[in-house]
Amino acid sequence: MADLNELSEKLSGIRQEIKDELLKIENSKHAFEYRKSIMDSKTGKIGSLMREMGKVPNEMKAEYGKKVNEIRTWAQEQFDELETKLKEAEMNLRYESEKIDVTMPAKMQKRGNLHPNTMVRNQLVDIFGSMGFEIYEGKEIETDYYNFTALNIPQDHPARDMQDTFYLSPEFLLRTQTSSGQVHVMEEQEPPIKIISPGKVFRSDDDATHSPMFSQMEGLVVDKGITLCDLQGLLNAFVERIFGESTKTRFRPSYFPFTEPSVEVDVSCFQCKGCGCKLCKGTGWIEVLGAGVVNKKVLDGCGIDSNVYSGIAFGIGIDRIAMLKYGINNIKLLFESDLRVLDQIDD
C-alpha cells in the first residue's frame, strides 16, 4: 500500500466491480453470498481492508480509515437496496405461485342441527317462558281418565269420535292431546298456574296429510279473573312474536269439551299479509290453534274452585307451525330422519 492514490484506485476498482456484479445478481441467496465475499471482516474484499490498517503508516491512517468507511457504507447501501428489491420480487413470485380459486367450495366444520320441531318448540318456550310459563312434559302413555274423562269427555261423549284413539288396554291409551297434562298440573299445583306442555300425541290417522304421531303444545293459565279477552291478548302477543309483528288473530266459535266458550284461532296470513295466496287458500287467514276458556267442570274436577279462579287454555300443533314457518309440504318428512330434509332447516 504505497500511497493513498493506490488505495483510491483499488477502491474505485472494487466499486466498479460491485456495480457490475450487482447488476447480474438475481436472487437473495446469491446476493447474500456476494455480500459476504465483499463485506466479511476476514475474507471480504472491503471487510478485510480494515485488517490492513496496521500496515498503513500512521500519518495516513486517518485518511485510510475514512476512505474504507466511505466505501463500506456505500457498499452496504448498495446491498441493502438490492436485497430489498430482490425480496420484494421474490415475495411477489411466491404470492403469484400461491394463487387460488376463491370460488372453490369452503371447508366446513361438520355440524348438525336440531329437528324442526325442536326449533319451533324452543321458540315457543322462549316466548311463553318469558311470559312466566313453566314447561310441563307429560307422559305419552296416559289413562282414559286424564285424556278424556277429566277433560269433560265421558264414555259416551260424541267428542271421543273426534279423535281416533290408540288403546293399550281398557284403561291405558296413547294420549290424543297434550291437554291430558293440564289435569295433572291442576291436581298437583295451586293457582296461579301458567304452563305450556309440549309433546308427542297420537291419533289413528294415517294418510297424505296426517301422521299417526305428531306434536302439540298445550298452554294453560289459571288465576283470578282470567277472561276470553286475556286469551286473545296472550295469543296476539304469541303470534306477533312467532309469525311477525303485523300478524293478527281471529276467533271463531268452535267446540272442545274442556273449554267453554271454545274458539278456533286463525292468524292473518303472514305470507300475503291477508291479501289471499296459496298458503291461506285465498282466505287471508290460516288456522293455527284451538283455544277457549277452561270449562268450570274441568277446574272443579281438579279441585280448583271455579268461583274464585278461571282459566284459559290453548293447543298448538307444533308440526303445523314448523310446516307453516319453513314451508315443509308433508308432515311425514318430519319423522323419517332424511338428511336431505334435516339439513335444510336451521333456525
Next chain:
Amino acid sequence: MLVLLSWLKDYVDIDVTPDVLEEKLFSCGFEVEEKYQVGKDISKVVVGEVKTCEDIPDTHLHLCTVDAGENGILQICCGADNVKAGGKYPLALVGATVYATAKDHKTVEGLMTIGAGKLRGYDSFGMLCSGVEIGVTGDMFEGGDYNGLLVLPNDAVPGEDVKPIVGLDDWIFDVSITANRPDCQSIFGIAREVAAVLKKPVKEPDLSYSETGVTKDFKVTVEAPDLCPRYSCHYVYDVEIKQSPLWMRRRLTLVGCSAISNMVDITNYVLKEIGQPMHAFDENYLEGNAINVRRAADGEKIVTLDEKEFTLNNNNLVICDGVKPVALAGIMGGLNSEILDTTTAVMFESAKFARENIRKSSSALGQVSDASARYAKGVDEYSCNMALKRALHLVEELGCGKVSSTHFDVNTGNSIEPSELKVLVSQVNGVLGITVPNEDILSILSYLNFQPVINGDELTIQIPAYRSDMESYQDVAEEVIRMYGYDKIVPTFMPTAQVTAGGYNLQQKTELKIKRDLCAAGAFEGVHYSFFSPSDLDMIKLPEDAPERKAIKLINPINIDLSLMRTTLAPQMIKAIANNQKKGILEGRVFEMGSKFIPKSLPLTEYPDERETICIGVWGNNEDFYSIKGLVDAVAKSLDISFDYDVTEKTFLHPYRTAKVLCDGVEIGYVGQLRYEIIDELDMRVNSYVAEIDLRLLTGYYGKSRKFTILPKFLEEKRDLCFVMKKSVTNAQIEKTIKETCDYITKVELFDVYEGIQLGLDKKSMAYSVVFTPRDEEFTAAFIDGEVEKNLSVLKEKYDVTLRA
C-alpha cells in the same frame, strides 16, 4: 252435512245472498266447507222456443229455427226425436257450458263449451239440450231422464235463463257441525241457527195430521231400556206405494239421498229435515202383531235391506216382531220386513237408541248407514216425537195412507219440556271479559229460543230439550258471544294475574344442551314414531326371551308395523340409516332423543316406565367405531363427566367392535358397528354404527356445578413415550396404569398405534403423550425422569410393556 237453500227457506226467511249466509254461519260457529249452486257447471243456457222444425233428408237430424228471445232467432240442427215446432227446450247458446255425454247420451263425460258449428252442411248456432246435458235428472225436473230434449213448461219465456225454471239456481251448503251440536244435524236445526243469526223468526214444521180412529191390536215392549231410552211408533194403513212427488224426490236427490218410494222417502225426508232416523216396517210381515226391542241372542242372524247377513251377539240391539229380528236397531232394517210395491200397511218407528251402543255395533259389524251415523252423533227425545208427527203429516200430505189411532210411546220418562237455567249476567261477562249490554243479551238469547229474563244480575233462560249442551254460565257466555261477535273481544294481557317464573327447568335445559352439543359434533336430530313393528325386533335378531320383546301392544294399531311401543330406539335408527343410504346419502350422523316404554306389568295396570333415551346413528366410509364413540363422549362432555368402555356383545352389532358404555361403573348403554348380515339384509352400502344411552341413568349428573381449575403457576412438562406390548393389552389398561402410578400426571393421550413385522406378529406399539402438572414448585428433570422410570417398571410388571427402542 248438505243443506239445500230452498229447503232451508221453508223454515226461515233468508233475504241475504249465499255469500253473506256463509259468512253468517261461519261467524256463529258453522263452517261452510263447500258451497255451490246446483247448476254451477252450466252457463248461458236459456229457454228456446222452436218456431219451425224440418227434417233434414237422409238423417235423423232436424233443422230448426229457435226463438231465443233477446238472443235472436237462431238456426239450430237437432237430433232429438222429441223436438217439434212450438216446443220449449233448454237452449245452450254459442259459448255456453253444458255436460258432454257419451254416445248413449246418458253418461256424463265432463264439460263442453258450445261453439257455432256445421252439421251435414247446415249451420247450427247452439244446442237444444236434454236433462242430462244440463245436469237435471228425472227426480229434479219432470222429464229430466228422457233420452231426448228436456221439455220446459209452456209459460217459459224464450231467452230467459233456464236455471230458475228447472231449479238449477238453488244452492247447496256443506256445513260442518261440531260434536256438541247434534241438534243442528238437520235442515230444521240449521234453520234455527240461521234464524237466530239473521234475527228472524223460525217457522215450525207442519206437524198436523188427523187420526182416523181405527186401531190395530198390537204390542210394543222394550226389553233393553238401557240401550233404547225411547221407542215410539205409529200404525199407518191403506197404504198405496208409489213414487213420491217431484218436490220430495228433488230435495232428497240434492242432499245426496236417492228417492225410492213414498213411504221410504218419507223416512229419509224426515231424517234430513228433522235429524231423526226413522224406519218403516211392512206391517204385514211383522209376525205376532208385536214389536220387541231387545239384545240379540248370541249367534242370532239377520239379513239387512242391502241383503247382507250378520251374525249377532249380546252387544247388538235388535228390533223384533213377535218371533224374529226385523231390524238392526238404529242401523238398518231387515230384508224380511222391507217396504215393497205390495205393501199395504206400515209401522213407522221413531226411537232414541244409546249412541255408544249404535256406534260400537255399527263399527263392530262394519255396517254403516245414514241412520247409524246420525245416532252416533246423538239424537234427542224431542226430535223423536217431532219426527214421527212430521212423518204422519207427510203421509197425509202425500195421500199415500191413512193414519190410524194406534200409537205407542215407550219409556217417556225423560221430559222434552224446556228446563230452567239461572245464571248471573256478571258471570257471563266475567267469562268474556267485556260487558255485553243487557238488551243485546236478551235479544240474542230470545232469537235462540231461550226465552231469557233478566232480573237485576240474574239471568233466567229456558233450555229447549234439543239443547242438552247448555249447562252453565259458560255455555250461556258462548251463545252470547258467538252471536254478538268475537270481533268485539278486546285483547288484554292478564291484568289480574300474578307474576310467575317461567322457562325450561334443569332437566329440560340439560337435555337441550346435550342435543346442541351433539349437533355441534356433526349430528342431526331426528324424530321417530314411538311405536314400531314386531319385525323390528327380529331385524335386530333379539332372542325370544330378550327383555326388549316385552313390549306394550296397541289394541287397535293402524297396521302391524305400528303396533308395539318401542323398547329400544335402535331399530328405527337403523332403518333411517338404511333409508338415507337408499336415497344416496352415504355419509351422515343422526341422533334421536325420545322415550322407550318399559311396562311394569302386561297387560298394563299402571303407568309404564317412559325412559328418556338417546340413540345415535352414524354411517359412511369416513366413519368408524371411534367416530361414533366420539359422539357418545360428546354426551359425557356435555354433562362434564366421562364414560368408560368395555367389550360387550349385542345381537345386531359386530362381535369385536362393540362396547358397553359405563358411567361410574353403571352400564348406561352400548356403542358398536352394525353386523354385516343386517347391512346386507337392509341393502346398505356403507358401514353403519349405532349407540344407545339411557338418559334416565344420567339425570343424577345434570346440573353438576362446574368449577374453574386455577391455572398452574409453573410450566407443565410433557413427555412422549412409545411402548411395545402384546396386542391383547388395551389402551384403557395402559392409560389407567399410567395415571394411577403418578398423581402429577393429569393427561394421558394416545397419539399413535403401530403394528408391523419388525415388532413381532403378536406385538403392537402405542405412543402416548403424558402431561405432568406441577403444583407448588417447578419440576426438575430428574424428578420427571424418576416418575417415568417408575411408570415403566409398573407397566413392565403388569402388562410386559417395554419402551420401544
